[in-house]
Amino acid sequence: MEAGIPTLAEPSGSGRRLSAFWTRAACFGALWGVGEVTLGAFLHALRLPFAGVLMAALAVIMLVAQRQLYRRRGLSLATGLVAALVKTLSPGGVILGPMAAILVEATLVELCLPAWPGSVVAAMAAGSLCSLWSAFQQLFTQYLLYGRNIIELYLAMLRRASGWLNLPAGAGWWVLGGVIALLVVVGTTSGWLGVRLGVVSRQRLQTPGAGESW
Amino acid sequence: MRTAGATPRIQGRQWPAGLVALGCLAVQIPGGVPATALALLVWLVTLLLADRTALRALWLPRFWLVSLLLASLSGLLLGQHDVRLGGLALSRTGLEAGLLMVLRGGFMFALASWASRRLREPGAQRLAECLGARSLGQAFAAAVDLLPELQRLFTADLASAGEKNARGRVRRLARAFSALFYHTASLAEQMSRPVDNVSRRSPLVRPRLVAVVGSPGSGKTTSLLALASSLRRRGITVGGVVQPAQYRQGRKTGYRLRDIASGEEIDFARRSSAAGEQGLPFRFDPAGWEWSRDRLRRQSRRARVLLVDELGLLEAGGGGHLQALLSLGAANRADVWLLAVRADCAEVLGRMLGGFDAMLQPGCDPEHVLRQIILADGGQAGNCAGRAKA
Structure with missing residues (x-):
């Protein structure tokens, strides 16, 4: 890591040094952006179901862990802004959706964490919200694309499917509830992992010699 | 890695197209078929004139x-089935x-x-700066x-995650993710370190x-004390403990512990006939270790430079002052630890x-050490490149 570490003394030829706040946002935003451009694009190409939930979980782990290291208000949002800009480097087609997803996830974490940055419960809440958002983002995008008719169509499909399968009324809501519960479990786990990662990284950064080996 | 190279050249200025986009968006909001068809048609013609690459992306x-x-x-x-098409009952409303x-x-989709x-244009960054978000x-x-640096770290961390069974692979991947996060955090710390050496360390x-x-006996403690005096003369707070040896008739009889900040001293070790810890001919007072630990903990929160004397066989065995x-x-806020170490x-x-x-x-010029090592180049020499491996 010694060789070739970029300096932020003159980031864009302006001669103005970036503040520690923006430097940290740049580093973690770059990390998130790289993940979105590489792993996100790969999962998108594989057409895996709930790939967005996986990406959101990774983002939550990183954002929550980052807030364990630096308890500065607005840092998660700034990191999201940088990551969304890094996403513009993605060679894929339409990037508005992923960019919006990044910004919404960053905003949700930002809203949940400032009051209790070190709280596991707040981190779990942030994880759950992000997980739910990423799952329902697809529906939201379709609503934006096709208008409210798409919702009516999906509801009609659900009713018809229930009729064909002779399912009792309200069975669809139980399925929906199950999916939401699963998403909440994934979200809370990612929030908890974020807190753990943050605490462990903090200890390693502070302890002489400990960061060298993993 | 700049954006300019990654994007095909844009034809002309795009702001008129932006205005048309807003107009079309407003036209199709009511939601009727004719209005939406009109908006789509106008927008496709606009793309044909302004940005054919975006048109091709459709x-x-x-x-x-x-x-x-x-x-x-x-x-x-959707709706009542009131139309028949090829034997299928369809709804006019639904269609x-x-x-x-x-x-x-x-x-x-065309708009997106x-x-x-x-x-993707490099102008996005300029626009952010124009809007006041210069940072x-x-x-x-x-x-x-x-x-590129993150890509290198990512590749290195993932390469070390090679494992045959699935469980082990997941564990190694998780470890690689943690390592990547840690490396990013330490990179952020290195890059955000203040240029001013005198300002406090993160x-x-x-x-x-x-x-x-x-x-032993080469003058390490004397050098430490000389350095402490020089640091104090410059207004830098110094804390820690030194361990001056006690002599009687030219023979080392024991050690005392001295608190650098307060000057307080206690007896610490006495020569003993039986070999003690690590084969040393001294018997150490356990209360002395506690005293030292307490002083180090307290002073590391206040002092800029922390002195610890006589790191030797005990510490090499995992004991002594090392623990x-x-x-x-996390409690430590001292920027520099000045240690006397047995060769x-x-x-x-x-x-x-x-x-x-x-x-x-030992015996090095304290002023030279202060200027060249302790106060100079707190940036690069501090934590990474200049770290001399013992």
């Missing part, structure tokens, strides 16, 4: 297939809703395709510059370790503490 068979499928399902499932969905979907291309623009530029960065290395030093952890233990202790940033001889 050729995405999967999107159009899904849209047509949704439109057909809408004809089948209208389906057509509206295809038109609106096409328009929004154009907007995505605009966001954001700079942070983006910095993030782009960081990408609590997340380890202190700089400067070792005065020499054999007190390692347990300081025959320097290698082991260096490894245990993650490497010394500088190694000095």
Whole structure:
């Protein structure tokens, strides 16, 4: 890591040094952006179901862990802004959706964490919200694309499917509830992992010699 | 890695197209088929004139297939079945809703395709700066510059995650993710370190370790005390403990512990006939270790430079002052640890503490050491490149 570490003394030829706040946002935003451009694009190409939930979980782990290291208000949002800009480097087609997803996830974490940055419960809440958002983002995008008719169509499909399968009324809501519960479990786990990662990284950064080996 | 090279050249200025986009968006908001069809038509003509690459991006068979499928399902499932087409009972309302969905979907997709291309332009960063988010623009530029470094770390961490069974692979991947996060955090710390050496170290960065290395009786403690005096003369707060030896008739009879900050001293070790810890001919008072640990903990919160004397065989064996030093952890706010280290233990202790940033001889000129090592170049020499491996 010694060789070739970029300096932020003159980031864009302006001669103005970036503040520690923006430097940290740049580093973690770059990390998130790289993940979105590489792993996100790969999962998108594989057409895996709930790939967005996986990406959101990774983002939550990183954002929550980052807030364990630096308890500065607005840092998660700034990191999201940088990551969304890094996403513009993605060679894929339409990037508005992923960019919006990044910004919404960053905003949700930002809203949940400032009051209790070190709280596991707040981190779990942030994880759950992000997980739910990423799952329902697809529906939201379709609503934006096709208008409210798409919702009516999906509801009609659900009713018809229930009729064909002779399912009792309200069975669809139980399925929906199950999916939401699963998403909440994934979200809370990612929030908890974020807190753990943050605490462990903090200890390693502070302890002489400990960061060298993993 | 700049954006300019990654994007095809844009034809002309795009702001008139932006105005047309806003107009079309407003026209199709009421949601009727004619209005949406008009908006789509106008927008496609605009793209033909302004940005053909965005127009070509609309050729995405999967999107159009899904849209047509949704439109057909809408004809089948929504509203009363009042039309028959090829033996299928369909709904006029549903078909209208389906057509509206295809038109609106096409328009929004075309709009998103154009907007995505605009966001990729290098101008996005300039726009961010124009809007007052100058730091954001700079942070983006910095993030782009960081990408090769992160890619290298990512590759290195993942390469070390090779494992045969699935469980082990997941565990190693998780470890690689943690390592990547840690490396990013330490990169952020290195890059955000203040240029001014005198300003306080971030609590997340380890202190700089400067070792005065020499054999017993070579003057390590004297050098430490001389350095402490020089530091104090410059107004730098110094804390820690030194361990002056006690002599009687030229023979070392024991050690005392002295608190550098208060000058307080206690008896610590006496010569004993039986070999003690690590074969040393001294018996150490356990209360002395506690006293030392307490002083180090308290002073590491206040002092800029922390002195610890006589790191030797005991510490190399994992005992002595080592545990007190390692347990300081998050509480430590001292920028520099100045350590007196026995020459025959320097290698082991260096490894245990993650490497010394500088190694000095006893009797070195305190002013020179202060200028060249302790106060100078707190940036690069401090924690990474200049770390001298013992």
